[in-house]
Each structure stands twice: as structure tokens, then as C-alpha cells.
Amino acid sequence: MTTESRPTGVNPARAAMIGVSDFDGVLRGKHVLSEDASNGDRVVKFSEAVLAWDCSDRVLPTSFTQKPLSAFGDADLRILSGTGRAVSYVGDLRLYLAEFTGAHESLCPRGVLRKVLQRAAEHGLSCTAGFEFEFMLFKENADTIEEKPFATWVPLTRGPFGYSIARSVAHQELFGEILVLCEKARIPLSGLHFETGPGVIEASLLHCDALEAADRAIIFKSMIKAWAQTRGMMATFMAKVSEKWPGQSGHIHISMSSDGHNAFYDRDRFRGISKRMSQFIGGQLKYMNDFCVLAAPNFNSYKRLVPGCWAPTCPSWGVDNRSCAVRVIPADPSAHRLEYRLAGADINPYLALSCAIGSGILGIEENAALPASIVGDASEKTCHPSGGLPQSLSEATHRFAQSLAAIDVFGDRFVEAFSCSRRWEWEAVQHRVTDFERQRYFEIT
Structure with a gap:
């Protein structure tokens, strides 16, 4: 032509x-x-x-x-x-x-979050949220990750070196591009640093209105993946890339406001935790196992929720305790909040935030009791009467599908459809035979 x-x-x-x-x-x-x-x-x-x-x-x-x-x-x-x-x-x-x-609309993830936020609004509450994502960069492309065994994939950096200034300076060009990309996209960051693990970067998205926060989060994940490919790399938000490394989290910071005041803060109560915050966390813990699949939606998600990997293993809360599922962060009224640590980086932001807020609103409605806070490593303790977190996608999906509370908050049509999708996901993966299984059983059985 x-x-x-x-x-x-x-x-x-x-x-x-x-x-x-x-x-x-x-x-x-x-x-x-x-x-x-x-x-x-x-x-x-x-x-x-x-x-x-x-x-x-x-x-x-x-x-x-x-x-x-x-x-x-x-x-x-x-x-x-x-x-x-x-x-x-x-x-x-x-x-x-x-x-x-x-x-x-009842099946739309963004519509589900709007429904949950409307329920909060009926109690005179508005929500502010901010997401933190850990993601891993590999010096590979879509072809090489198909052709090469995982053991030969090359991460951006070798070995763990969390919060490394040296690595941040060495890779200032990449960090600069991420910052420019986020600025152009109206997704301001409050922090960007190397995390523990090879090639792992954590980005903290600045807090804002909850719906806008989820919008920013889902765009951020897509942008980072696309940007990495333009640089000849691949980015992943998998919850657990290797059993040798810590998992990748998608922590969510949450606060609630009423009449322009932080509804989670009361200076006259223990560590500033207001009655509403107490009820909210009580609800999060009470329904954490039932709603878990919204914050841990994949087969791989449950490989992150194990002891010793900076991830929760049971419904638990503590004051500034990073081993708990819910971490209270005491501060002045403008910053007093909680961190929902159940979520991995592999979340759908709309659904994970719906899980965290929806369970908390149920706690306010039911005047949920707050158990004693955890001091020390929560994975070493019996944390909650409901027991530990679901151990698999199959267990979490079954609990969600049977939960009357889930149907109440998210709607029966969504619960049925999402449960169906997670059962399908479980079945798609559970029958796969892995290299590890062949290495472990081939000769001895």
C-alpha cells in the first residue's frame, strides 16, 4: 500500500x-x-x-x-x-x-461497593480509604515467562532489602517514571519504596473518598502492568509468587466520618478507639471468615495467609500490631484509622473494600463485641471464637455462599454469581499437577 x-x-x-x-x-x-x-x-x-x-x-x-x-x-x-x-x-x-x-448492576463490583457505602451513609457515615500495594517486577516479557522455567526468571533486584535507599537511588529512573505516571493519572502516592523480597516495590496510594480510592486502586494495578511491559519487564500482583518469599499484600487503610468528625476517634477511650470503631472492628472480626473470599479471591491467595509472612492467620486485632488481621493505628483525629491487613495484592479493590466496610457496618448495626486485643505474634495465639481463617479458596467460597450476612450486605444475586466464579476457579487449579509434586513423589511412589 x-x-x-x-x-x-x-x-x-x-x-x-x-x-x-x-x-x-x-x-x-x-x-x-x-x-x-x-x-x-x-x-x-x-x-x-x-x-x-x-x-x-x-x-x-x-x-x-x-x-x-x-x-x-x-x-x-x-x-x-x-x-x-x-x-x-x-x-x-x-x-x-x-x-x-x-x-x-447487582453483579457489578463497583455497584456492590456503592451499595455498601450507601448502607454506611444511612447511619450518617462516610468512608475514607487508601490502598497499599506490593508488586514484583521481573526482567522478563510475556514470551520468556512462558518459555523459561520459573527458577530462571530474573527479578529486578536480587534478594530482600526492604526500605533500601541504595536500591531506590540506583533505580531512581524507574521510580521517577512511576511517580510521573501516577501524577498524570491523578493517583497521588504517599509513599514508594522497595519491600522485602527480590524486585518487590510497595506503593501507598493517598487516602480519599472510598469509591474514588477503589477507582484509583484498580487503575493503578492496570497502569503498572502496562508500564512495566513498555520497559521490557513484567509486573505481578500475585499474593504469593514463591514459597521462598513473603507474600504481596494489598492492605487497606480505613476511617469513617460523621458530621465532619472522625467517627473512629474518642480521646476519652482506650487508645482513642471510639465506640463506633470498636463495633466496626468487632463486625470485621465476626464476619471475616464468612466474607474472606472477597479479600482472598484466588487459589493462590491462601498461600500468603500463613505464619511468619507478615499476614494474618485468624480474625484478630491489635494496636499497631502488624501480625493481626486488623491493625489500629492511633493518631490525632485527622489520621486515626485502622488497617485491614487480610487483603492481598491480588484483590479486586471494589470487592475487598466492600468486604472490609460491609462487615464493619454490620458490627455497628449489631453492636458487635470487640475481643481483647492481641499483643505479640497473632499467629501463635487462639485469636477468635470463630477459629482461624479459611485454609483454601474452596472453604472460603463455601462459607460465603452459605452466609446469610453476605446475602444481606451484598445481595443474593451477587453472592450466588461470585461464589460460582470462585468454585470454578478452585476447580480450574486444584486438579493441576505441579513440578513440585513430580519432584516430591515421582521416584518414591
């Missing part, structure tokens, strides 16, 4: 993307003309199949539609014009978030 006859296509300056969260927290979407995304909260048609795909695009059996599984139609998708931001380190490609509406 000659230059004269080559079609010019769409002006890149007019191009934008729309993205909507599936159950796994993956942004699915497409390019559109920018004016189609920025001109008010328009409703467009989008394939409902993304709510019935697993993470490898296989159709899972779900009851959300009466149509045959091979006959997915279009759903109503609301484009959220106020969410537009630049998502590329180079150029000005803009992404606009969207959410399912109409018949599919």
Missing part, C-alpha cells in the same frame, strides 16, 4: 478507553472516541460476557443470565465521565471507568 492510499484512521488525540471491572478485578474495555466518553455519564452497550469469563477468558457456568452460555448479549454500561485520566507514561491516552447498570 502506498503512502497516499494508506488510511489515516482516528486521530490519536481523539482516542480514549473505557474500562469496567470483572469479578477478578481485571479492567476490560475498548477504545472509543474521547467525546463519547467525556460527554456526560452516557449509557452504552457492552458485552455481558465479561461477567461470565474467568481470568483466562473461559466461560464459567453462572446463573446471571437465562440465555444459553454461548449466546451472551449486550448489557448496559454507564461511562463515568468524571473518572477520566491519562494512563500512559508517554502521550495522553485517557481511560474512563464504567460500571454495569440496569439488569446487571
Whole structure:
């Protein structure tokens, strides 16, 4: 084709993307003309199949539609014009978030969070949240991770060296690009540093309104993955990449406000923990096992929740205790908050935040009792009458599917569909035979 006859296509300056969260927290979407995304909260048609795909695009059996599984139609998708931001380190490609509406709103992860926040609002409470994500960078690409055994993958850095200034200076160009990317995307960071583990970086997203915080979190994860590929690397937010290394967390900082005041703070009570905060944490602990699958949604998630890896093993709380599932961070009224440490980096931010807040609101409604705080390593203690956390995705999914509290907070249609998706995920992985099993059993059995 000659230059004269080559079609010019769409002006890149007019191009934008729309993205909507599936159950796994993956942004699915497409390019559109920018004016189609920025001109008010328009409703467009989008394939409902993304709510019935697993993470490898296989159709899972779900009851959300009466149509045959091979006959997915279009759903109503609301484009959220106020969410537009630049998502590329180079150029000005803009992404606009969207959410399912109409018949599919009850299944939409963002819609589930809005429902939970509305329940909090009925008690006169508004929520502020901030996510912390650990992710691992490898000097590999999509081809080499398929072709090479994991033992030969090369991480960005070798071995653990948490909070290393030397490594941060040595990789200041990469850190600078991440900071610029986040600034362009209106995702301000309050911290960025190397964490324990080879090639592990932790980013702390600045706190804000809860729904906006989840929006920022899901965009951040997608941006980091895309940015890494432009640098000839791969980024992963897996909860546990190797049994030799600590897991990767997705901790969530939460505070609640009422009439402009921090509802979690009372200077006259122990460590400033107000009655509402006490009830809120009591609810989080009471329903942690039932709701666990929302914060630990994958087969791999449960390999992080083991002793000695800076992750909880039971519903527990403590004052500034990082071994607990809920860590109270005492501070002045402007910063007094809790840290929900159950969540891994592999979360769907909308659903993990729904889990943390929804269980807390139940605690306020039920005047939930708060057990004694844990002093020392929570993994060495019997922490809660409900016992330890679920040990597998299968156990967590069963508890969620049978939970009347989950149905009350999240809706029966969502509980049924999400439980179905997690059972499918469990079955997709549990029958796989691993290299470790072959090494362990091949000769001796």
C-alpha cells in the first residue's frame, strides 16, 4: 500500500478507553472516541460476557443470565465521565471507568461497593480509604515467562532489602517514571519504596473518598502492568509468587466520618478507639471468615495467609500490631484509622473494600463485641471464637455462599454469581499437577 492510499484512521488525540471491572478485578474495555466518553455519564452497550469469563477468558457456568452460555448479549454500561485520566507514561491516552447498570448492576463490583457505602451513609457515615500495594517486577516479557522455567526468571533486584535507599537511588529512573505516571493519572502516592523480597516495590496510594480510592486502586494495578511491559519487564500482583518469599499484600487503610468528625476517634477511650470503631472492628472480626473470599479471591491467595509472612492467620486485632488481621493505628483525629491487613495484592479493590466496610457496618448495626486485643505474634495465639481463617479458596467460597450476612450486605444475586466464579476457579487449579509434586513423589511412589 502506498503512502497516499494508506488510511489515516482516528486521530490519536481523539482516542480514549473505557474500562469496567470483572469479578477478578481485571479492567476490560475498548477504545472509543474521547467525546463519547467525556460527554456526560452516557449509557452504552457492552458485552455481558465479561461477567461470565474467568481470568483466562473461559466461560464459567453462572446463573446471571437465562440465555444459553454461548449466546451472551449486550448489557448496559454507564461511562463515568468524571473518572477520566491519562494512563500512559508517554502521550495522553485517557481511560474512563464504567460500571454495569440496569439488569446487571447487582453483579457489578463497583455497584456492590456503592451499595455498601450507601448502607454506611444511612447511619450518617462516610468512608475514607487508601490502598497499599506490593508488586514484583521481573526482567522478563510475556514470551520468556512462558518459555523459561520459573527458577530462571530474573527479578529486578536480587534478594530482600526492604526500605533500601541504595536500591531506590540506583533505580531512581524507574521510580521517577512511576511517580510521573501516577501524577498524570491523578493517583497521588504517599509513599514508594522497595519491600522485602527480590524486585518487590510497595506503593501507598493517598487516602480519599472510598469509591474514588477503589477507582484509583484498580487503575493503578492496570497502569503498572502496562508500564512495566513498555520497559521490557513484567509486573505481578500475585499474593504469593514463591514459597521462598513473603507474600504481596494489598492492605487497606480505613476511617469513617460523621458530621465532619472522625467517627473512629474518642480521646476519652482506650487508645482513642471510639465506640463506633470498636463495633466496626468487632463486625470485621465476626464476619471475616464468612466474607474472606472477597479479600482472598484466588487459589493462590491462601498461600500468603500463613505464619511468619507478615499476614494474618485468624480474625484478630491489635494496636499497631502488624501480625493481626486488623491493625489500629492511633493518631490525632485527622489520621486515626485502622488497617485491614487480610487483603492481598491480588484483590479486586471494589470487592475487598466492600468486604472490609460491609462487615464493619454490620458490627455497628449489631453492636458487635470487640475481643481483647492481641499483643505479640497473632499467629501463635487462639485469636477468635470463630477459629482461624479459611485454609483454601474452596472453604472460603463455601462459607460465603452459605452466609446469610453476605446475602444481606451484598445481595443474593451477587453472592450466588461470585461464589460460582470462585468454585470454578478452585476447580480450574486444584486438579493441576505441579513440578513440585513430580519432584516430591515421582521416584518414591
